[in-house]
Amino acid sequence: IKKIGILTSGGDAPGMNAAIRGVVRTALGEGLEVFGIRDGYQGLYENRIERLNRYSVSDMINRGGTFLGSARFPQFKEEATRLTAIGNLRKNEIDALVVIGGDGSYMGAMRLTEEGFPCVGIPGTIDNDVAGTDYTIGYFTALSTVVEAIDRLRDTSSSHQRISVIEVMGRHCGDLTLSAAIAGGCEFIVIPEVEFKREDLINEIKQGFAKGKKHAIVAVTEHMCDVNELAAEIEAAVKHETRATILGHIQRGGSPVPYDRILASRMGEYAVQLLLQGFGGRCVGIQNEKMVHHDIIDAIENMKRPFNQELFDTAKHLF
Ligand code: F6P
Numbered sequence: 001i002k003k004i005g006i007l008t009s010g011g012d013a014p015g016m017n018a019a020i021r022g023v024v025r026t027a028l029g030e031g032l033e034v035f036g037i038r039d040g041y042q043g044l045y046e047n048r049i050e051r052l053n054r055y056s057v058s059d060m061i062n063r064g065g066t067f068l069g070s071a072r073f074p075q076f077k078e079e080a081t082r083l084t085a086i087g088n089l090r091k092n093e094i095d096a097l098v099v100i101g102g103d104g105s106y107m108g109a110m111r112l113t114e115e116g117f118p119c120v121g122i123p124g125t126i127d128n129d130v131a132g133t134d135y136t137i138g139y140f141t142a143l144s145t146v147v148e149a150i151d152r153l154r155d156t157s158s159s160h161q162r163i164s165v166i167e168v169m170g171r172h173c174g175d176l177t178l179s180a181a182i183a184g185g186c187e188f189i190v191i192p193e194v195e196f197k198r199e200d201l202i203n204e205i206k207q208g209f210a211k212g213k214k215h216a217i218v219a220v221t222e223h224m225c226d227v228n229e230l231a232a233e234i235e236a237a238v239k240h241e242t243r244a245t246i247l248g249h250i251q252r253g254g255s256p257v258p259y260d261r262i263l264a265s266r267m268g269e270y271a272v273q274l275l276l277q278g279f280g281g282r283c284v285g286i287q288n289e290k291m292v293h294h295d296i297i298d299a300i301e302n303m304k305r306p307f308n309q310e311l312f313d314t315a316k317h318l319f
Contacts, residue, residue, distance in 0.1 A: 001095035001275055003033045005049065008066040009040035009073070009105035012252055013124045013138025015260035016066040019100050021057035022268020023122075028054055030276060035094055039069040040101070041076040041108050047088040061261055064141075064254045070101070076108045079115075086117050096275045098268075100124040102136070103300065106283060110296050118280025120271045121296050124264075126252055129173035131303035132294040133285030137267065140259045142169070142251045143179055149247055150184030150217060157215045163205065163234055163242040165218045167227045169251045174221045176251075178311060181219035187319050188218040193307040196224060202237045208319070209238060222246075266291060 006023050008016045020036070027034045036056065038048040060067060075081045089097065096118045099109040102125035109119035123130040126142035146168055157164040166186075168177040174191025181189045187208060190196050205216055218234075220227055231244035256264070267284045270291045274282055282293040294303065 001032065003035060003092070003094045004096050004098060004272070004275060005035045005037055005044075005089060005092070005094040006052075006068070006098045007037035007040050007044060007100070008068050008070045008124065009099060009101035009108065010070060011102065011125060012065045012070045013126050013136070014064040014141035014252075014254055014256035015137040015264040016070075016100055016124045017057070017060040017063045018256060018261045018264035019122055019124060019137055019268045020066070020068060021060045022265040023098050023272055024052050024057045025054060026269045026272040030272065032272070035092055036068050039071040040073055040105070041085065042071040042073040043069070044085040044088060045073070045076070045081055047091070049088065049092050061265075062255050064256065066100075072104070082108075082111055082115060086112065086115060089117060096120070096280060098122060098271050098275075100137070102127060103130055106130070106296060106300055109283075110281075110300055113281035113296060118275070119296070120274055120280070121283035122267045122271055123283065123285065126169060126176065127171045127173050128175040129171060129305060131305050132283055132292070132299040134287050135263060137260055137264045138252075138256070139176065141254055141257045142176055143183070144257050145251050145254055146176060146180035146247060147183045149245075149250070150180060150186065150219070153245060154184070154217060157217060157243070160241065161214045163216045163218065163231070163238065163240055165220060165227050165231045165234065165242060165244040167220050167222050167244070167246040169247065170221045172223065173305070175308075177219050177221040178308070178315060182311070182315050182318065184217065184219070185318075186217040186219040187213070188216065189312070189315055190218065190220040190224050191312070192221055192224060194312060198230070198233065202234060205234060205238050209240060
Protein backbone atom coordinates (compact mmCIF):
# COMPACT_ATOMS: atom_id res chain seq x y z
CA ILE A 1 0.00 0.00 0.00
CA LYS A 2 1.08 3.56 -0.73
CA LYS A 3 -1.78 5.78 0.36
CA ILE A 4 -4.08 5.52 3.32
CA GLY A 5 -7.17 7.50 4.26
CA ILE A 6 -8.33 8.33 7.75
CA LEU A 7 -11.65 9.47 9.16
CA THR A 8 -13.37 9.91 12.50
CA SER A 9 -17.02 8.98 12.73
CA GLY A 10 -19.94 8.94 15.17
CA GLY A 11 -19.79 10.79 18.48
CA ASP A 12 -16.44 12.51 18.96
CA ALA A 13 -14.21 11.44 21.84
CA PRO A 14 -11.21 13.04 23.54
CA GLY A 15 -8.09 11.41 22.15
CA MET A 16 -9.34 11.08 18.57
CA ASN A 17 -6.85 13.78 17.53
CA ALA A 18 -4.03 11.90 19.23
CA ALA A 19 -5.04 8.78 17.29
CA ILE A 20 -5.07 10.66 13.97
CA ARG A 21 -1.64 12.01 14.87
CA GLY A 22 -0.43 8.48 15.66
CA VAL A 23 -1.60 7.26 12.26
CA VAL A 24 -0.24 10.24 10.33
CA ARG A 25 3.20 10.34 11.95
CA THR A 26 3.68 6.56 11.72
CA ALA A 27 2.49 6.35 8.13
CA LEU A 28 4.64 9.26 6.94
CA GLY A 29 7.63 7.71 8.70
CA GLU A 30 6.99 4.51 6.75
CA GLY A 31 6.92 6.43 3.45
CA LEU A 32 3.13 6.34 2.99
CA GLU A 33 0.91 9.23 1.99
CA VAL A 34 -2.03 10.05 4.27
CA PHE A 35 -5.36 11.59 3.32
CA GLY A 36 -7.74 13.05 5.89
CA ILE A 37 -11.46 12.76 5.22
CA ARG A 38 -13.69 15.48 6.66
CA ASP A 39 -16.78 14.75 8.75
CA GLY A 40 -16.66 10.98 8.70
CA TYR A 41 -18.50 8.87 6.15
CA GLN A 42 -20.43 11.92 5.01
CA GLY A 43 -17.24 13.62 3.82
CA LEU A 44 -16.14 10.37 2.24
CA TYR A 45 -19.40 10.24 0.30
CA GLU A 46 -19.00 13.90 -0.69
CA ASN A 47 -15.33 13.42 -1.61
CA ARG A 48 -14.06 15.94 0.94
CA ILE A 49 -10.59 14.48 1.13
CA GLU A 50 -7.29 16.28 1.61
CA ARG A 51 -3.68 15.30 1.94
CA LEU A 52 -2.19 15.54 5.43
CA ASN A 53 1.40 16.24 6.38
CA ARG A 54 3.21 16.03 9.67
CA TYR A 55 2.28 19.62 10.52
CA SER A 56 -1.43 18.88 10.01
CA VAL A 57 -1.23 17.08 13.33
CA SER A 58 1.01 19.51 15.21
CA ASP A 59 -0.40 20.68 18.55
CA MET A 60 -3.09 18.01 18.35
CA ILE A 61 -2.05 15.54 21.04
CA ASN A 62 -3.78 17.55 23.77
CA ARG A 63 -6.82 18.77 21.85
CA GLY A 64 -10.28 17.36 22.51
CA GLY A 65 -12.76 16.58 19.74
CA THR A 66 -11.55 15.70 16.26
CA PHE A 67 -10.02 18.26 13.92
CA LEU A 68 -11.19 16.20 10.94
CA GLY A 69 -14.78 16.60 12.12
CA SER A 70 -17.27 13.83 12.66
CA ALA A 71 -20.86 13.10 11.69
CA ARG A 72 -23.62 10.60 12.12
CA PHE A 73 -24.48 9.58 8.57
CA PRO A 74 -27.18 6.88 8.51
CA GLN A 75 -27.27 7.01 4.70
CA PHE A 76 -24.03 5.02 4.78
CA LYS A 77 -26.17 1.94 5.46
CA GLU A 78 -27.23 2.13 1.81
CA GLU A 79 -25.09 0.21 -0.63
CA ALA A 80 -25.29 2.90 -3.34
CA THR A 81 -23.88 5.48 -0.89
CA ARG A 82 -20.99 3.19 0.00
CA LEU A 83 -20.24 2.49 -3.66
CA THR A 84 -19.92 6.23 -4.27
CA ALA A 85 -17.61 6.41 -1.23
CA ILE A 86 -15.45 3.57 -2.55
CA GLY A 87 -15.36 5.33 -5.93
CA ASN A 88 -14.03 8.47 -4.19
CA LEU A 89 -11.36 6.47 -2.38
CA ARG A 90 -10.25 4.91 -5.66
CA LYS A 91 -10.29 8.30 -7.44
CA ASN A 92 -7.83 9.53 -4.81
CA GLU A 93 -5.83 6.31 -5.26
CA ILE A 94 -6.24 5.48 -1.59
CA ASP A 95 -5.47 1.82 -0.86
CA ALA A 96 -6.78 1.41 2.69
CA LEU A 97 -8.82 3.30 5.26
CA VAL A 98 -8.45 3.81 9.00
CA VAL A 99 -11.78 4.45 10.75
CA ILE A 100 -11.82 5.85 14.27
CA GLY A 101 -15.16 5.56 16.04
CA GLY A 102 -17.63 3.37 17.90
CA ASP A 103 -19.51 0.33 16.76
CA GLY A 104 -21.72 2.25 14.30
CA SER A 105 -18.52 3.39 12.61
CA TYR A 106 -17.20 -0.18 12.67
CA MET A 107 -20.35 -1.25 10.84
CA GLY A 108 -19.47 1.09 7.96
CA ALA A 109 -15.89 -0.20 7.99
CA MET A 110 -17.15 -3.78 7.94
CA ARG A 111 -19.38 -3.11 4.94
CA LEU A 112 -16.59 -1.35 3.01
CA THR A 113 -14.28 -4.29 3.73
CA GLU A 114 -16.93 -6.77 2.55
CA GLU A 115 -17.33 -4.70 -0.59
CA GLY A 116 -13.62 -4.99 -1.33
CA PHE A 117 -12.09 -1.96 0.36
CA PRO A 118 -9.74 -2.81 3.28
CA CYS A 119 -10.39 -0.91 6.50
CA VAL A 120 -8.92 -0.99 9.98
CA GLY A 121 -11.04 0.20 12.90
CA ILE A 122 -9.75 2.04 15.97
CA PRO A 123 -12.20 2.21 18.91
CA GLY A 124 -12.92 5.85 19.76
CA THR A 125 -15.93 6.57 21.95
CA ILE A 126 -16.55 7.64 25.53
CA ASP A 127 -19.02 4.76 25.93
CA ASN A 128 -16.44 1.96 26.24
CA ASP A 129 -18.91 -0.29 24.44
CA VAL A 130 -16.81 -1.69 21.60
CA ALA A 131 -16.07 -5.42 21.43
CA GLY A 132 -12.49 -6.67 21.24
CA THR A 133 -10.94 -4.07 23.50
CA ASP A 134 -10.82 -3.46 27.23
CA TYR A 135 -10.90 0.30 26.71
CA THR A 136 -11.91 2.74 24.02
CA ILE A 137 -10.21 6.05 23.34
CA GLY A 138 -11.97 8.83 25.25
CA TYR A 139 -13.41 6.66 28.00
CA PHE A 140 -10.91 7.64 30.70
CA THR A 141 -11.20 11.33 29.93
CA ALA A 142 -14.98 11.17 30.12
CA LEU A 143 -14.67 9.21 33.34
CA SER A 144 -12.57 11.94 34.85
CA THR A 145 -15.06 14.60 33.68
CA VAL A 146 -18.01 12.72 35.16
CA VAL A 147 -16.22 12.17 38.48
CA GLU A 148 -15.40 15.86 38.68
CA ALA A 149 -19.07 16.67 38.07
CA ILE A 150 -20.17 14.20 40.75
CA ASP A 151 -17.71 15.76 43.22
CA ARG A 152 -19.26 19.15 42.57
CA LEU A 153 -22.78 17.82 42.93
CA ARG A 154 -21.74 16.14 46.18
CA ASP A 155 -20.74 19.53 47.62
CA THR A 156 -24.12 21.07 46.95
CA SER A 157 -26.23 18.01 47.71
CA SER A 158 -24.46 17.57 51.05
CA SER A 159 -24.86 21.29 51.92
CA HIS A 160 -28.59 21.13 51.24
CA GLN A 161 -29.09 17.57 52.43
CA ARG A 162 -30.61 16.65 49.11
CA ILE A 163 -30.72 13.59 46.94
CA SER A 164 -29.00 14.05 43.61
CA VAL A 165 -29.88 11.95 40.56
CA ILE A 166 -27.21 12.17 37.86
CA GLU A 167 -27.64 10.98 34.29
CA VAL A 168 -24.43 9.72 32.69
CA MET A 169 -23.82 8.95 28.99
CA GLY A 170 -22.82 5.51 27.74
CA ARG A 171 -25.63 4.65 25.33
CA HIS A 172 -26.50 1.09 26.37
CA CYS A 173 -23.31 0.44 28.31
CA GLY A 174 -23.00 1.07 32.04
CA ASP A 175 -19.19 1.18 32.25
CA LEU A 176 -18.93 4.96 32.50
CA THR A 177 -21.71 5.15 35.10
CA LEU A 178 -20.40 2.27 37.19
CA SER A 179 -16.78 3.43 37.32
CA ALA A 180 -17.75 7.07 37.88
CA ALA A 181 -20.16 6.04 40.64
CA ILE A 182 -17.44 4.12 42.46
CA ALA A 183 -14.88 6.90 42.06
CA GLY A 184 -17.45 9.54 43.01
CA GLY A 185 -18.75 7.60 46.02
CA CYS A 186 -22.33 7.40 44.74
CA GLU A 187 -24.74 5.47 46.90
CA PHE A 188 -26.91 4.01 44.15
CA ILE A 189 -26.16 2.84 40.62
CA VAL A 190 -28.62 2.24 37.83
CA ILE A 191 -27.07 0.66 34.73
CA PRO A 192 -28.51 -1.26 31.78
CA GLU A 193 -26.67 -4.49 32.57
CA VAL A 194 -28.44 -4.92 35.90
CA GLU A 195 -32.21 -5.17 36.27
CA PHE A 196 -33.64 -2.07 37.86
CA LYS A 197 -36.88 -1.74 39.81
CA ARG A 198 -37.90 1.73 40.96
CA GLU A 199 -39.50 0.36 44.14
CA ASP A 200 -36.26 -1.38 45.09
CA LEU A 201 -34.22 1.76 44.49
CA ILE A 202 -36.64 3.86 46.53
CA ASN A 203 -36.65 1.31 49.36
CA GLU A 204 -32.86 1.23 49.42
CA ILE A 205 -32.74 5.03 49.60
CA LYS A 206 -35.33 5.01 52.41
CA GLN A 207 -33.27 2.46 54.33
CA GLY A 208 -30.18 4.62 53.87
CA PHE A 209 -31.97 7.63 55.35
CA ALA A 210 -33.41 5.51 58.19
CA LYS A 211 -29.81 4.57 59.06
CA GLY A 212 -28.88 8.23 59.29
CA LYS A 213 -27.83 9.24 55.79
CA LYS A 214 -28.20 12.98 55.25
CA HIS A 215 -27.93 13.08 51.47
CA ALA A 216 -27.47 10.62 48.60
CA ILE A 217 -26.22 10.43 45.03
CA VAL A 218 -27.81 8.17 42.43
CA ALA A 219 -25.92 7.61 39.16
CA VAL A 220 -28.08 6.52 36.22
CA THR A 221 -27.06 5.56 32.69
CA GLU A 222 -28.92 7.51 30.00
CA HIS A 223 -31.92 5.84 28.33
CA MET A 224 -32.76 3.91 31.51
CA CYS A 225 -35.50 6.32 32.51
CA ASP A 226 -36.46 9.99 32.62
CA VAL A 227 -34.26 11.23 35.47
CA ASN A 228 -36.49 14.24 36.18
CA GLU A 229 -39.45 11.92 36.65
CA LEU A 230 -37.35 9.57 38.76
CA ALA A 231 -36.21 12.47 40.95
CA ALA A 232 -39.83 13.58 41.48
CA GLU A 233 -40.83 10.04 42.37
CA ILE A 234 -37.96 9.68 44.84
CA GLU A 235 -38.77 13.03 46.43
CA ALA A 236 -42.42 12.07 46.91
CA ALA A 237 -41.64 8.62 48.30
CA VAL A 238 -38.61 9.41 50.48
CA LYS A 239 -39.89 12.85 51.50
CA HIS A 240 -36.52 14.39 50.86
CA GLU A 241 -35.68 17.14 48.38
CA THR A 242 -34.30 15.62 45.17
CA ARG A 243 -32.71 17.20 42.09
CA ALA A 244 -31.84 15.67 38.72
CA THR A 245 -28.83 16.65 36.63
CA ILE A 246 -28.24 15.52 33.06
CA LEU A 247 -24.51 15.84 32.40
CA GLY A 248 -24.98 15.70 28.62
CA HIS A 249 -22.35 16.61 26.05
CA ILE A 250 -20.00 18.16 28.61
CA GLN A 251 -18.89 14.54 29.01
CA ARG A 252 -17.61 14.40 25.43
CA GLY A 253 -15.34 17.43 25.53
CA GLY A 254 -12.03 18.40 27.02
CA SER A 255 -8.37 17.70 26.68
CA PRO A 256 -7.65 13.95 26.76
CA VAL A 257 -6.12 12.54 29.93
CA PRO A 258 -2.64 11.02 29.54
CA TYR A 259 -3.96 7.44 29.37
CA ASP A 260 -6.20 8.32 26.41
CA ARG A 261 -3.34 10.10 24.64
CA ILE A 262 -1.09 7.09 25.10
CA LEU A 263 -3.78 4.60 24.12
CA ALA A 264 -4.66 6.64 21.03
CA SER A 265 -1.00 6.96 20.00
CA ARG A 266 -0.43 3.23 20.43
CA MET A 267 -3.57 2.32 18.52
CA GLY A 268 -2.78 4.74 15.69
CA GLU A 269 0.72 3.35 15.31
CA TYR A 270 -0.52 -0.24 15.51
CA ALA A 271 -3.22 0.30 12.88
CA VAL A 272 -0.63 1.48 10.36
CA GLN A 273 1.65 -1.48 11.13
CA LEU A 274 -1.29 -3.82 10.51
CA LEU A 275 -1.99 -2.24 7.15
CA LEU A 276 1.69 -2.48 6.21
CA GLN A 277 1.63 -6.17 7.10
CA GLY A 278 -1.25 -6.59 4.67
CA PHE A 279 -4.06 -6.90 7.19
CA GLY A 280 -7.44 -5.46 6.20
CA GLY A 281 -10.83 -5.85 7.82
CA ARG A 282 -9.37 -5.74 11.33
CA CYS A 283 -10.13 -3.75 14.43
CA VAL A 284 -7.55 -2.72 16.95
CA GLY A 285 -7.89 -3.21 20.69
CA ILE A 286 -6.05 -3.25 23.96
CA GLN A 287 -6.46 -6.37 26.07
CA ASN A 288 -4.51 -6.94 29.27
CA GLU A 289 -2.40 -3.91 28.32
CA LYS A 290 -1.30 -5.48 24.99
CA MET A 291 -2.22 -4.33 21.51
CA VAL A 292 -4.43 -6.87 19.74
CA HIS A 293 -6.42 -7.06 16.53
CA HIS A 294 -9.56 -8.96 15.62
CA ASP A 295 -11.57 -9.62 12.52
CA ILE A 296 -13.91 -6.65 12.32
CA ILE A 297 -16.83 -8.80 11.14
CA ASP A 298 -16.28 -11.25 13.98
CA ALA A 299 -16.04 -8.38 16.47
CA ILE A 300 -19.35 -6.90 15.35
CA GLU A 301 -21.28 -10.11 14.84
CA ASN A 302 -19.98 -12.50 17.47
CA MET A 303 -17.93 -10.81 20.15
CA LYS A 304 -19.64 -9.32 23.17
CA ARG A 305 -18.16 -6.94 25.67
CA PRO A 306 -18.14 -8.75 28.99
CA PHE A 307 -19.90 -6.94 31.83
CA ASN A 308 -17.73 -6.53 34.93
CA GLN A 309 -20.11 -8.05 37.47
CA GLU A 310 -17.34 -8.20 40.06
CA LEU A 311 -16.93 -4.43 39.91
CA PHE A 312 -20.67 -3.96 40.33
CA ASP A 313 -20.71 -6.30 43.33
CA THR A 314 -17.79 -4.42 44.85
CA ALA A 315 -19.66 -1.15 44.39
CA LYS A 316 -22.63 -2.56 46.29
CA HIS A 317 -20.41 -3.22 49.31
CA LEU A 318 -19.21 0.36 49.38
CA PHE A 319 -22.56 2.05 49.94
O1 F6P B 1 -21.56 7.47 21.59
C1 F6P B 1 -21.21 8.61 22.30
C2 F6P B 1 -22.44 9.31 22.81
O2 F6P B 1 -22.04 10.48 23.49
C3 F6P B 1 -23.38 8.48 23.68
O3 F6P B 1 -22.92 8.40 24.99
C4 F6P B 1 -24.68 9.22 23.51
O4 F6P B 1 -25.77 8.36 23.68
C5 F6P B 1 -24.62 9.70 22.10
O5 F6P B 1 -23.25 9.71 21.72
C6 F6P B 1 -25.19 11.09 21.86
O6 F6P B 1 -25.18 11.33 20.52
P1 F6P B 1 -25.35 12.75 19.83
O7 F6P B 1 -24.13 13.55 20.10
O8 F6P B 1 -25.53 12.42 18.38
O9 F6P B 1 -26.55 13.37 20.47
